[in-house]
Amino acid sequence: MNKREFLKRSSLGVTGLVLAPSLVMCKEKPVIKTRIRTAHIGVGNMGNADLNAIASHPLVDVVALCDVDSNFLSEAKKLHPNAKTYTDYRVMLKELEDEIDAVVVSTPDHTHAPASLLAMNLGKDVYCQKPLTHYVSEARAMNKLAEKKNLVTQMGIQVHSFYDYKLATLLIQSGIIGKVHTVHAWSPKNWGFNGEAPKGSDPIPETLDWNLWLGTSKERPYKTGYYHPGNWRKLMDYGCGTLGDMGVHIFDTPYNALALDVPLTIKNECEASNGFGYPEHNIVTYQFPKTQFTTETLTWIWYDGPGAPRDHEDLKLPGSEILENNSASSEQDASLEDKISLDAKIADDGKLPEQGAMFVGEKGRLLLPHFMQLPSKIVDGEYVDISAEISAISEANNLGEPIRNYDSEGPKHYHEFIDACLGKASCSAPFSYASKLTETILLGVIAGRFPNQTLHWDSKNAKFTEEEANNYLEGDYRRFK
Secondary structure, eight states, X not given: OBHHHHHHHTBOXXXXXXXXXXXXXXXXXXXXXXXXXXXXXXXXXXXXHHHHHHHTSTTEEEEEEXXXXXXXXXXXXXXXXXXXXXXXXXXXXXXXXXXXXXEEXXXXXXXXXXXXXXXXXXXXXXXXXXSSOSSHHHHHHHHHHHHHTTOOEEEEOGGGGXXXXXXXXXXXXXXXXXXXXXXXEEEOOOOOOOSOXXXXXOOOOTTXXXXXXXXXXXOOOOOTTTSTTTTGGGBTTTOOHHHHHHHHHHHHHHHHHTTOOOOSEEEEEOOOOOSXXXXXXXXXXXXXXXXXXXXXXXXXXXXXXXXXXXXXXXXXXXXXXXXXXXXXXXHHTOOHHHHHHHHHHSOOTTOOOSSEEEEEETTEEEEEESSSSOOEEEETTEEEOOHXXXXXHHXXXXXXXXXXXXXXXXXXXXXXXXXXXXXXXXXXXXXXXXXXXXXXXXXXXXXXXXXXXXXXXXXXXXXXXXXXXXXXXXXXXXXXX
16 A cells, blocks of 8 residues: 555554544644643654653653553653553554544654654644654655644754754854855764665564564564664665764754755765665765755755765864863853853864764855854854854844753753643744655655766656656555554
């Protein structure tokens, strides 16, 4: 069953679970809520972090937990003993439709859309981890459904709500380096796999429901060490490679700051894949149409894999000595101006941060490390003091002070979602934004199937000029019991 048929039927194989067409035909009237009852699909690893962050909001009641791995489920149950537990999200949503307000989806990528769409069809607000979907068609479908049903939605890109990324967005939009013509972004992570698909099968662990883990993806025998719990990002049927993992985080600020839409062309310099795992090194070049913050076109280059990024003139940094007094204690006691000065001087010794992005504009460059470090301006090969600009923008936009503590900063993005569900705030990464960012990411992932070939994207009609590439915009959904 392909994605289009799934959306038409709105059914995922549980007896009696057929959603009425009227559910997607009109927007619902907002209901004022005083507390939010949440259900969590996927509670291991990142799902556990999502659960803890959502549950830390004082107006949240965790009422349901769902995971295909009983070990993860039992650990989550210890923290939320009053929550009901399930292994099948379809059963959970059917049985608890009237008992939950919002659903948090923290599964492997291939299950994001099936679980989210089912929850959204039931009128539930949804927080979904990044990348929003596994297929381009799913991203567009989720955006469309969220709009039709007037739902609160948020994609899990936590750093979107951090000080440094908000600041970089405002600096770029203030014109601090003029109009931008190029962005370089990189991560040396390697969520690729050039090996062959495993042969044979291994016994399925007693704690794992393999059928439900596969979900709508095609039938495949279980093999230890290849899929659950940690390696699925490398594989084409389940994840989206390094680009879909770190790319979403690192793309987010430049994409948002430059008010980009989806690209015109995409080219991925990589080795040919065997169709099982993603290439281990990717250099993806996008061309975007003009916005108010860019020149006539914008070139975006993404690098991943060990050794990334490739040497480039745009990425050369001034050399400097490392400060000896760079310590957490000195920063805690510093004023905003001192923190800005400290961040600007830390360490650059001519080396790029391990992960980050470089904006290249008409009046200089802006380096944004990933993460929790202030952006730096470079002009004519030298750093430029922008502490006054940072202070002014921070004050004008009530950004507060830069905080270097993920434990305190991390929940902000989640709490923003809950506050929006309560009618007290707006989400900064709703599906209307996240779907386009995800589409951009996924187009680069698809380009990895056509090494060194430029693909041309027709956004209006949602298809490539190169017909063969259109085969990867959506997938067949397996009907599973």
